[in-house]
Amino acid sequence: MTASRALRPVGESLATVALGLVAGGLLVWAFGYPPLAAYRALFVGAFGTRADVLETLAFATPLMLTALTFAVGVRAGLFNIGAEGQMYLGAIGATLVAGMIPLPAGVHLVAATLAGMVAGAVWSLVPAVLKAWRGAHEVISTIMCNWIALHLSMYLAVNFLAEPGRAERTVPALPSARYPVLSEESTLTAVLFVAVAFALSVYAYLWGTRAGYELRLAGENPEAARYAGVRPGRVVTLSFVIGGLAAGLAGASQVIGRPPAWSLYATLGNVATLGFDGIGVALVGRNHPVGGILAALLFGALAQGGRLMEYEVGVLSELVRALNGIIVFALAAPALWGLLRRRVAS
Amino acid sequence: MKGWLWALVVLAALAAAAPALDRVGLPPASLLETGLLAMTPLALAAVGECLNEKAGLVNIGLEGIFAISATVGVWFAEAGRSGYAGLAGGAVVGALLGLLLGAVSVYGRADQVIAGMGLNLFALGFVPFLLISLWAFPGIHVFPNELMVPRLATPLGQVSPVTLAAVVVALLAHWVLHHTVLGFRIRAVGEKPEAVDVAGLRVDRLRLLTATVGGALAGLGGAFLPLGWFGALVKEISAGRGFIALACVVFAGLEPSLALGAALLFGLADGFASAVAVTPGVKERVPFYFVAMIPYVVTLAVVAAVIGRRRFPSTVGRPYARE
Numbered sequence: 001m002t003a004s005r006a007l008r009p010v011g012e013s014l015a016t017v018a019l020g021l022v023a024g025g026l027l028v029w030a031f032g033y034p035p036l037a038a039y040r041a042l043f044v045g046a047f048g049t050r051a052d053v054l055e056t057l058a059f060a061t062p063l064m065l066t067a068l069t070f071a072v073g074v075r076a077g078l079f080n081i082g083a084e085g086q087m088y089l090g091a092i093g094a095t096l097v098a099g100m101i102p103l104p105a106g107v108h109l110v111a112a113t114l115a116g117m118v119a120g121a122v123w124s125l126v127p128a129v130l131k132a133w134r135g136a137h138e139v140i141s142t143i144m145c146n147w148i149a150l151h152l153s154m155y156l157a158v159n160f161l162a163e164p165g166r167a168e169r170t171v172p173a174l175p176s177a178r179y180p181v182l183s184e185e186s187t188l189t190a191v192l193f194v195a196v197a198f199a200l201s202v203y204a205y206l207w208g209t210r211a212g213y214e215l216r217l218a219g220e221n222p223e224a225a226r227y228a229g230v231r232p233g234r235v236v237t238l239s240f241v242i243g244g245l246a247a248g249l250a251g252a253s254q255v256i257g258r259p260p261a262w263s264l265y266a267t268l269g270n271v272a273t274l275g276f277d278g279i280g281v282a283l284v285g286r287n288h289p290v291g292g293i294l295a296a297l298l299f300g301a302l303a304q305g306g307r308l309m310e311y312e313v314g315v316l317s318e319l320v321r322a323l324n325g326i327i328v329f330a331l332a333a334p335a336l337w338g339l340l341r342r343r344v345a346s
Numbered sequence: 347m348k349g350w351l352w353a354l355v356v357l358a359a360l361a362a363a364a365p366a367l368d369r370v371g372l373p374p375a376s377l378l379e380t381g382l383l384a385m386t387p388l389a390l391a392a393v394g395e396c397l398n399e400k401a402g403l404v405n406i407g408l409e410g411i412f413a414i415s416a417t418v419g420v421w422f423a424e425a426g427r428s429g430y431a432g433l434a435g436g437a438v439v440g441a442l443l444g445l446l447l448g449a450v451s452v453y454g455r456a457d458q459v460i461a462g463m464g465l466n467l468f469a470l471g472f473v474p475f476l477l478i479s480l481w482a483f484p485g486i487h488v489f490p491n492e493l494m495v496p497r498l499a500t501p502l503g504q505v506s507p508v509t510l511a512a513v514v515v516a517l518l519a520h521w522v523l524h525h526t527v528l529g530f531r532i533r534a535v536g537e538k539p540e541a542v543d544v545a546g547l548r549v550d551r552l553r554l555l556t557a558t559v560g561g562a563l564a565g566l567g568g569a570f571l572p573l574g575w576f577g578a579l580v581k582e583i584s585a586g587r588g589f590i591a592l593a594c595v596v597f598a599g600l601e602p603s604l605a606l607g608a609a610l611l612f613g614l615a616d617g618f619a620s621a622v623a624v625t626p627g628v629k630e631r632v633p634f635y636f637v638a639m640i641p642y643v644v645t646l647a648v649v650a651a652v653i654g655r656r657r658f659p660s661t662v663g664r665p666y667a668r669e
C-alpha cells in the first residue's frame with residue numbers, strides 16, 4: 001500500500017509526459033509531418049549513441065537548476081517564475097568574472113561560478129522584497145523582472161562584455177574559468193556535478209534544517225506557520241534567494257560549462273527560455289529537488305532529440321517546448337487523475 | 347475610489363509633462379496615438395479578466411492567448427482577405443482557449459495558476475512552430491498591408507475602431523456587472539458559490555461563461571496586436587503584455603472601468619517607449635535597451651506602489667465542490 005502510494009506521483013508524472021507526447025504527435029500530424037518518424041528521430045537523437053546520451057546530460061544540467069528555482073518557490077507557497085531573468089543575470093555575472101578578470105587557475109573557476117550564482121540571487125531580491133514588503137503579486141513582478149533582465153543583460157553584453165570584433169557574442173571565458181570537458185564527443189562538462197550537488201544540498205537544507213522546515217511549513221500551511229512563529233517575510237526572501245542562486249548557476253553553466261562558445265550570445269540565444277522550461281521540469285519532478293534531477297534528464301532528452309527531429313523531419317525543435325506546456329497544463333488538474341483512477345478501478 | 351484618484355494624479359502629471367515632451371521632440375499628440383493603440387489589447391484582456399476573477403476564476407494564461415490568437419488571427423485575415431476576419435478568428439480562438447482553461451479549472455479542479463502557466467509555456471513553443479508550419483519562415487511574418495484594420499481620423503488623431511470597441515466593452519462590462527441580474531450572479535458566484543448553487547443556478551456554467559468571454563476578449567486583443575497595431579507578426583509579439591493586463595486587473599481591484607484607466611496608463615508607458623525608440627535626437631542619446639524596459643519598470647513600480655493587498659472575491663482561484 002505505502003509502496004503504491006509512493007509510486008503514484010511517479011506514475012502520474014510519466015502518464016502526463018506520455019499524454020503530452022501523444023498530444024504533440026497529434027499536432028505534428030495535423031500540420032502534415034509524419035509523427036512516427038518525428039518521434040523516432042526524437043528518440044534516436046536523444047539516446048542513439050553514447051555522444052547523444054552525454055549531450056542529453058548537457059541539456060539536462062541547466063534544467064535541473066531552473067526547476068529547482070520553481071520548486072523551492074512552490075514549497076514556500078510562491079509562484080516564482082523569475083528563473084528566466086535570474087538566469088540571464090547569472091550568465092552575465094559569470095561572463096564578467098570568467099572573461100574579464102584574470103585569476104589563478106582553480107580560484108577563477110570558483111569565482112566565476114559564485115559570481116553567476118550571486119548575480120541571480122541579487123536579481124531575485126527585487127520580487128522578494130516587493131512581495132515581503134508590499135505584498136506585490138510575485139507572478140506579475142517576476143515576469144516584469146524577467147523582461148527588465150532581458151534588456152539589461154543584452155545591454156551589458158553588447159556594451160561592456162562584447163568580444164572585440166565579434167559583436168554577436170561576449171568575450172569567451174578564459175581557460176582558467178572553464179569547467180573541464182568530460183568527453184570530447186559532447187559538450188558535457190563537469191558543471192553537471194556542481195548542478196547535481198547543488199540540488200542535493202538544497203534537498204538536505206529544506207528537509208534537514210529548521211529554516212528549511214519552516215519554509216516548507218509556510219508553503220503547506222501558512223496559518224500553522226504563522227501560529228508557530230515563522231516570519232513570512234523571511235520565508236519569502238529565503239526561497240527567492242535559493243531560487244536565484246540556482247537560476248544564476250544555470251545561467252553560469254551555459255557560459256563557463258558549455259563548449260564550444262564558452263560565452264553568452266548578444267541575443268542571449270544560448271540561454272533563452274531555459275528558465276521557463278524549468279517550470280515543467282519542476283512540476284513533473286513533483287517540486288522535489290531529486291525529482292527535478294530525474295525530470296531534467298527527461299526534458300534534456302527532449303531538447304537534444306528535438307535537434308535531430310528538426311534536422312530529419314523538419315519539425316521545429318521548439319515544438320518540444322509546446323509539449324512542455326501541454327504537460328504542465330495536464331499536471332495542473334489533479335482531479336482529472338482522480339477521475340482516471342476511478343475509471344481504471346471500476 | 348482610491349484607484350481613480352491615482353489614475354487622475356498620474357494623468358494630470360502626464361498632461362503637465364506634455365510641453366516638456368514636445369520640446370525634446372516627442373509630440374504629445376503622437377504619444378497619445380500610440381498610447382491608445384497600446385492601451386487597446388491591455389484593456390480588452392483586463393476587462394475580460396475582471397469578469398473572470400469576479401466569478402472566482404483566474405486566468406494567468408492571457409499572455410499565451412495573446413500570442414496564439416495574434417498568430418492565428420493573421421492566418422484568418424489572410425484566408426478571409428480582411429483584417430476584421432482576423433480579429434474575429436483571434437476572438438474565437440481566444441474564446442476556445444478561455445473555455446478550455448475554464449473547463450480544466452471547473453471540472454478538473456485544476457490549480458489555475460499552473461494551468462494558465464501551462465498555456466503560456468505551450469504558446470512559447472507553439473507560436474514559433476505555427477509560424478514555420480504556416481509560412482515556412484522562422485520567427486517573423488509580414489502580411490500585406492491591406493489586411494490592417496483601418497484607423498479612423500478623430501480629434502485625438504488616428505484611432506483604431508478596436509480601441510473604441512475596447513472602451514465600449516469596458517463600460518458595458520461595468521454596466522452588466524453592477525446593474526443586471528447576470529452581473530449580480532457573476533459577483534455572487536465569486537463570493538458565495540454555495541449560495542448560488544442552493545438558489546438553483548449552475549456554478550459551473552456561470553464560470554465557464556466568464557472564462558469564455560474573458561478568453562474571447564483577450565483573443566481579440568491578441569489579434570489586434572499585428573492587425574491593428576504592428577503590421578507584422580513576430581514570435582515574441584505579446585512581450586509580457588498578458589501579464590501587464592493582469593497588473594491592470596489587480597490595480598483596478600477587478601472593476602472593469604478602472605481597468606480601462608489602468609490600461610491607458612500602461613498603454614501610455616508603452617507608447618512613450620515606442621515613441622522614444624524612433625524619435626530622432628532622442629533615440630541616439632538613450633540606449634534602446636533602457637527604453638524597452640520602460641513598460642515593465644512602470645508596471646513593476648505600480649504593482650509595488652499602489653496595489654498592496656486588495657480585497658478579492660473570497661473564492662478567487664479556488665475550485666468549487668459541493669459539500
